Amino acid sequence: MRRPECLLWLFAAWLLAAGPGSGAAAEEDRRLTVVTWGGAYEAAQRAALFAPFTAATGVRIDIVRYDGGVAALRDHLAAGGAPDWDVIDMIRADARTACAAGLLEPLDPAIPAPAPDGTPAAADFIDGAFGDCFISQLVFATVIAYDDRAFPGEKPDSIADFFDLERFPGRRALRAEPVGLLDWALRAYGVPRSQIYDLLSTERGFRLAFRRLDTIRDSLVWWRGGDEPVRLLTEGAVAMASGYNGRFFHAQVMGGAPISVIWDSALLEHNTWAIPAGTPDRDLAARFIRYATSAGRLAALANRISYGPARLSAQRRVGLHVPTGIPMRPHLPTASRHRALALEKDDAWYARTEALRRRRFEAWLAEGEDRGAAAPSD
Helix, strand or coil: CCHHHHHHHHHHHHHHCCCCCCCCCCCCCCEEEEEECCHHHHHHHHHHHHHHHHHHHCCEEEEEECCCCCHHHHHHHHCCCCCCCCEEEEEHHHHHHHHHCCCECCCCCCCCCCCCCCCCHHHHECCCCECCCCEEEEEEEEEEEEEHHHCCCCCCCCHHHHCCCCCCCCCEEEECCCCCHHHHHHHHHCCCHHHHHHHCCCHHHHHHHHHHHHCCHHHEEEECCCCHHHHHHHCCCCCEEEEEHHHHHHHHHHHCCCEEEEEEEEEEEEEEEECECCCCCHHHHHHHHHHHCCHHHHHHHHCCCCCEECEHHHHHHCCECCCCCCECHHHCCCCHHHHCCCEECCHHHHHHCHHHHHHHHHHHHHHHHHHHHHCCCC
């Protein structure tokens, strides 16, 4: 765990963090590279986190975009040379996997500031927010959305409807990663949420899930970038698509996109801040994480994109959407009516099965390619 080393550099971080704006003139030439996801999410981060941090400290932020996953971090670190990624925005399951592989620095839970009323951070963050190498910042949901124009009559409203091509015809788009696919396939059978990951820990669970995916295989379109599901839906290329709830919300309220979200079995996940292994300016990286996980900054982020803050004090501060004035709390995945329908992602299962899921998923994709190649031509 390298705890003594972690505490030493955190002590240096606290010396730097005497207060917002302190030493800004001396730090105007310092830079911090943050790896994040692009699109509407990045735009919200720029306004709520990055620009205010620069204004307060004089530290410039450079942005690197990626599509998530552990492979991008592993490949970057394996490329050799001095690391030039200081902070990375990772899904919690990926952060667990990266931490176990030695790809991230250990983080002390003392990094976040107390709540505005003095409540210690440990009591203010939601359950599961602290890991050996990460600190959660928000809760988002991977959901199914549909093109309103594709279904002028009856509307889909459940995860089972995503797999029902007879009642709800049309192409489907899914992320080209073994994330959510198997969980949703079992939910479509009616497997209770509490039993999903126990069943997926068996060979029978995998067989059932892939059997369900087989029923829509020929109607699937695969996406990688978080902006693709909205584009595919608005262009009419697919009738339904998985995607991130904040991207769909932004497309609805800012672009007037004819999109509706199905909250049934929404896959709830944490986005976390982490520091790649070997980052030379770990003190400044820790300082940024402390700033970005403050109650005020997390609420400011949620006022721009519909992701739920990982702090209770921040959740209470969420107000109206910037710039439309729409009340944001009902649109957050942490809203009670959405949580009641959601599937909590089992990060421990995901971290434990990373290699297995990828191997089985790639084998399933290859089966489809082989079947297509063997099909007779017209």
